[in-house]
Amino acid sequence: MRQDKPGVLLVNLGTPDAPTTSAVKRYLKQFLSDPRVVDTPRWLWWPLLNGGILPIRSPRVAKLYASVWMDEGSPLMVYSQRQRNALAARLDMPVELAMTYGKPSLKSGLDSLMAQGVNRLIVLSLYPQFSCSTIAAVWDGITKVFAGYRSLPSVEFIRDYAEHPAYIAALKASVERSFATHGKPDLLVMSFHGIPQRFADEGDDYPQRCHDTSEALKAALGLSCQNAMLTFQSRFGREPWLTPYTDQTMKSLPAQGISHVQIMSPGFSADCLETLEEISEQNREFFLHAGGSKFEYIPALNDDPLHIDMMVELVNGRREPDEISRQA
Template sequence: MRQDKPGVLLVNLGTPDAPTTSAVKRYLKQFLSDKRVVDTPRWLWWPILNIGILPIRSPRVAKLYASVWTDEGSPLLVFSKRQRDALAAKLDIPVALGMSYGNPSLKSAVDDLMAQGVNKLIVLPLYPQFSCSTVASVWDGLSSLFAGYRSLPTVHFIRDYADHPAYIAALKASVERSFAQHGKPDLLLASFHGIPQRFANEGDDYPQRCHDTFDALKTALGLSDSEAMLTFQSRFGREPWLTPYTDETMQGLPAKGVKHVQVMSPGFASDCLETLEEINEQNREFFLHAGGTRFEYIPALNDDEAHIDMMLELVNQYR
C-alpha cells in the first residue's frame, strides 16, 4: 500500500549568483525569457532582449546588486534559506528551497525531496498575492519539470495567502514595531510590485489581491484612508503598468503636506533588490529631495517568527 510521505517546496523568484555583469546577464536572460513575464512574440523579443536589453542593463543592474550584497550573499537568497531552515525546524518533514530563475533551481529542490522519498509535495510560492507573472510561472516550471518524471507526487499547490489572518497579523506587528520605534508617520505607504495593466485587463487578479492585503492590514491597524496608501513599483518597458506609481507618488507627497512617511512592501516575502535598493535607497532619495523630512523603511517579514508560523499554518492544512 502506498504511504504518503509529505515534503515542502518553498519557491521564490531567484537572484544572480554574484553581483557581476556576467552573472546578472545570465540571470536576467532566464528571467526575461519567461513568457509569463514578457509575452511579446519571441521573433520580436529575442533581438530586443539579446541585442538591446541585456548588454545595457546587465552592468547597470550588477552595480545595484553590489550595493545590497552581503557577506553571506544575495539578500533574497540569504533570507530564503533562513526561512527554509526555520520552517524545517518546526516540521518533521523535508523542506527544500527552489528558485524560478537561478540557483538553487526548482529541479534541484524537487530532486532533493524525491530522493528523500517524498511523494506528497506541498508547494508554497513565496508570493503573498497571486500573479500570472510569478505564481503561475512556478506552476509552469513544475509542470515542465514533471514532464521528465516517470512517477509524479501528489501536489498541493498554495495559490496565495494575500488576506490570510496570520499573514495580516505578522504584517500588523511589523508596522506597530516601526511606529513604536519611529513614531506614527503622516502616511504609511504600502508599495507592491507592479505588473502591466494589460495583464489585469486580461484576467490576472493580482491588483485585487494586493488591495485585499492592503485593506485587511489597514483595518487591522485602525488607519483611515488618509493615513495609508497603496502604490505599485518596479515598472519596466513603455506600456502602462498598475498605478499609482511608487516613485511618482514619493516625489509628490511632500507638496501635499506629507513630511514623514514609512514604507513597506507587503508583496515581498524577503528583502531583495526591489526593497533594499529601489525602495530604501532610490525612493528615499525621491521623497527627501522633494521636501520630505523623515523616511523609514519597514523590512519585509523575512525570517520573523510570526512569518514562519504563518508558513507552518499554511503547510499543515495539507499534511
Template sequence: MENNKKQGVLLVNLGTPDEATPAAVRKFLGEFLHDKRVVNLTRWLWCPILHGVILPIRSPKVAKLYQSVWMDDGSPLLVYSLRQVEKLQAKLDMPVALGMTYGNPSLKFGIETLMSQGVEEVIVLPLYPQYSGTTTAAVSDGLTKAFKTLPVLPSYQFIRDYYSQPLYIKALAASVREHWESNGRGDYLLCSYHGIPKRLADEGDIYPNHCEETTELLAAELGLNKDQIGMTYQSRFGREEWLKPYTDKTLEELPKRGIKKLDIMAPAFSVDCLETLEEISDQCQEIFLEAGGERFSYISCLNDSDQHIDMMKQLVS
C-alpha cells in the first residue's frame, strides 16, 4: 500500500555544550551524566557524587579541552552535524532536521521543525553505526519524552544501527585509502571505538559485537590481515572495568611489537568531536610517540563526506 504521508528525516547525535565555558560544559555534562542509560547507578548514591564532586572538578578541565578544538561556528560536533543536514536535504526530496539527545538543538526542537514543514512521518536516524543502550536507546527514550509534550504525534521509523551496511563500510574504507594516498601508509591501522562499562556488555548490550564486526568488515574491504589492523576502546571514565583492550594501553604496547608508524581512526563516531580531535589526535599521539612510536596519523571521521551522505540517503530511502 502506498504511503502518502509527507516524510522527513531527523538526524540525531549525542550533543555538545553551547559554549566552551565551564558553566555551559557543567550544564551539558549535568544533563548527559544524569541519564540512567549513561550512568545506571542508584540515584541517591550517584547524584551527590555528580553534583558535589564530578561537575565542579571536571567542568573547568573539560571546558579547556573544548576550547582547544572549538571552531569559528561552534563545537565541531554541531558544525559537522549541521553540514550533514544541509547536504542530506539537498540529496533527498524531503525536509531534514537535527536533534541532540542532550543540549541544543533538542530532539523536541528537531521534531517540531519537521512538523512545522508538514511532516507526518519522521524517519529517525541516530548517527551511531553500532547500537548501544548508552547511545541509541537513549535517543528512543528522548523521543518518548519529547512526544509527551506534542498535541499530535507523528508516526516514525527508527533506524537502529548500520554498522554492517555495505555503503558505510565502503565509506570508511574510502576514507582510509584517501588518507593513505595523501599521507602515506602506516604499519598498522587501529580502530578506536568509544568504550562502555564491561558490566553493560555482560548484561546484554550488543555494542562490542557490532564494533568487532565493523572491524572485520573493514579489514575485508581493505584486504588487511590481523597483523595489519586491530581494535580498541577509548574514553573510559570512573573506576570500574570497561571494554578491553583499552586504546591508551595498546598505544604503549604497539612500538614494542615493532609498529612504529600508526594510522588510527574512530569508526563509532559519525563526526569529529572532542573525543576524536582532542583525545585521539592529541592525547593518544603523545602516548604513542612517548612509547617509542615514530609516526602517528589520525584519519578523520566521515563527517560530511559525499560517501557518508550517500550512505545516509540509502538508509533513509
C-alpha cells in the first residue's frame, strides 16, 4: 500500500553566487532568458541581451550587490536559508529550499525531496501576490524537472497568499513596530515590484492581488487613502509598467506637503537588492533630495516568527486533518 509522505519545496527568485561581474552576468542571463520574464521574440531579444544588456548591466549591478552583501552571503539567500531552517523545525516533514534562477536549483530541491521518499509535494513559492512572471515561472520550472522523472509525486501548488490573515497580521506587526520606533509618518507607502502593464491587460491578475494586500493591510492598521498608498517599483525597459511608479512618487511627495514617509515592500518575502538598495537607498535619496525630512524603510518579513507562523499555516492547510492531529 502506498504510504503518504509529504514534503515542502520552498521557492524564491534567486540571486548571484557572488557580488562579481561574472556571477551577476550568469544570473542575469538565466533570469532574463525566461520568456515568463521577458517575452520579446527570441530573434530580437538575444542580440540585445547578449550584445548590450549583459555587458553593460552586469558590472553596474555587481557593484550594487556588493553594497548590500552580508558576511554570510547574498541577503536573499541568507534570509531564505533562515526561513527554510525555521520552517523545517516547525514541521514533521522534509523542507527544501530552491530558487527559480541560480542555486540551489529547482532540480536540486526536487531531487532531494524525492530521495527522501516524498510522494506528496507542497510547493510554497514565497511571492505573496500571483504573477505570470514569478509564480508561473516556478510552475514551468518544476514541470521541466518532472519531464525527466519516471514517477511523479502528487503536487499541491500554493498559488499565492495575498490576503491570508497570518500574512496580513505579520505585515501589520512589522508596521506597528516601525511606527512605535520612528513615530507615525505622514504617509505609509507600500511598494510592490512592477510588471509590464501589457501583462495585466492580457490577464495577469497581479495588480488586483497587490491591491487586495494593500487594502487588507490598510484595514488592519486603520489607515485611509490619505495616509497610505500603493506604488510599483523596479521597472525595466521602455514599455509602460504598472503605475504609480515608486521613484516618481518619492520625488513628488514633498511638494504635496509630505515630509515624513515610511516605506515597505510587501511583495518581497526576504530583503534583497530591490529592497535594501533600490528602496532603502535610492528612493531615500529621491525623497530627501526633493525636500522630504524623514524616510524609514520597513524591512521585509524575512525570518520573523510571525512570518514562519504564516508558512506553517499555509502548509498545514494543504494537509489532511488526521495528519495535523497526529503531529499535535
